[in-house]
Structure formats: structure tokens, C-alpha cells
Amino acid sequence: MDINKTLDLLKQIKKTEAPPFLLTRIRQQLQNLQHTEAPVRWKWAFATSLIIILAINISMLINAANVNPVAENAEAQNIVNSLNLSTQNDFYNE
């Protein structure tokens, strides 16, 4: 079998015209895309609020990392002692 001859069969495929309604469909889709796209002001507002939220989160994490756990524990113990609070979880003294 001569493969080149076989593939020459593909030359018989006729060119097809694109349907005329396609341009209308494309115009419609382009119009829809323009309507659905958010205005630039909204995009900036969204980006700014995202940056603020991220900055708050990062500052909270940094503050949490800087807290001395021993000092914080001692402070809590002072409050417990001054108020005579129980440091045990037992409900009954048996």
C-alpha cells in the first residue's frame, strides 16, 4: 500500500464556508463579556481591601510571635491569686 497515494485522498476534502450567523454570535459574546466585566474602580477597591486584610493578618501573626509566653503566664497567675480562683478543674473535693 502506497501511503502517499492514500493520503492524497485527503485532498478531496472540500473547503467549507463558515456559517453567516457566526459573526452575530461573536458580536453577542463580545457584548456580553463587556457587560460582565467589573468596572476598574471595583477592581481597585477589591485589591485595596484584600491588601488591608492581609496586612492586618500579618501584623497579628508578628505580634503573636513577639509575645513572651512566660511573662503572660505569670500575669495570668497573679490575677488568679488575687481573685482566689481555683486552678483545678475538679468540681468536687472528695
Place this chain on the structure above:
Amino acid sequence: MQEAHFETIYSEHKNLVYNICLHYVLNTEDAQDITQEVFVKVYQRYQQYDARTASLKTWICRIAINHCLDFLKAKKSKKRYGFLSSLFHTDSIEPVSNAVTINHPGTETEQKEALKHLLQIIYTLPENQKTAVILTRIEDRSQKEVAEIMNTSLKAVESLLQRAKQTIQKKLTETGGF
């Protein structure tokens, strides 16, 4: 982009894009949808087009080919997971089948059945081999043009065509030819 300019580009390239899509997906409905998407992309990305790197025709051809290949990949993965999704979505009526239904108006010739058989084999080729065959054999482009569209060397195109021919010949022998 000015609307009038876009319409000129559309009228000059619509048949080229539509025919390329038809050769890849082998049915009119999908080819129409992909052609539509291609021109929407052309409209949106026209600012990025650089005339120094490729002609407008080559650029549009690349967009069309990439869209077709993406479409076929999506279709293939949908088929692959079709069984699993049919287990969870019992209302799905989509058939799970590996056979491609050909609805290509350009194949309405005397040797219609032989052409369809050949197109079915080309449909199963790997992406690059398929592109090389479609552009050189169906679209009748020179190997140099194909190399430019595929952004590869002339030697690579020759090698792709050689491998594609071997695969087609093997599959034709397996299926008993025409």
C-alpha cells in the same frame, strides 16, 4: 480594536479557522463553537499580537489549533471520567464511547467512506503528528509554513510526518484498509 477592523480580520480568516476546526473536531457544531471562541480571543488579544514575530494568518492559525487541541483534551478527559461521573450523576444521558462521530460537510465526495475512515485514524494520532498531517495534507500548506505555525524546525515537521505516515499505514493494515 475598531469594530470595522475586527470585521475585516474576521471576513478574511473565518473560512480558514472554520475549516481547521472542522478537520480537528470532525463535526460542525463543535467547529462553530470553537471558531466563535477563536475570534473572541483574537479580539481580546489583538493588542498582544506582534507583526514582527509572525504574520496575522499564522498567529490566528496558532490560536485556532491550540483551541482545537484543548477542546479535544477536555473531551478525552470527560470520556475518561465519564464512567465515574455517571455513577454519581444517574440523570446523565451522555453516551460513553470512544468512537468519533464524523459530521464534516467537506467529506461529501465519491470516496466518502474511505475518507471518513482515514479521518478517524488521523483523529487518533498524537497532537503534533495530527497537526502536521492536517496542515500539510488537508490544508495543503508547505512544510516551511507548517514549521512556522507549529513554531518548530523543518526537520521536526518532516520527522512528524514520517511518524504519522507509519502510524496511519499500520492502523490501515490492522483495520483491513479501505
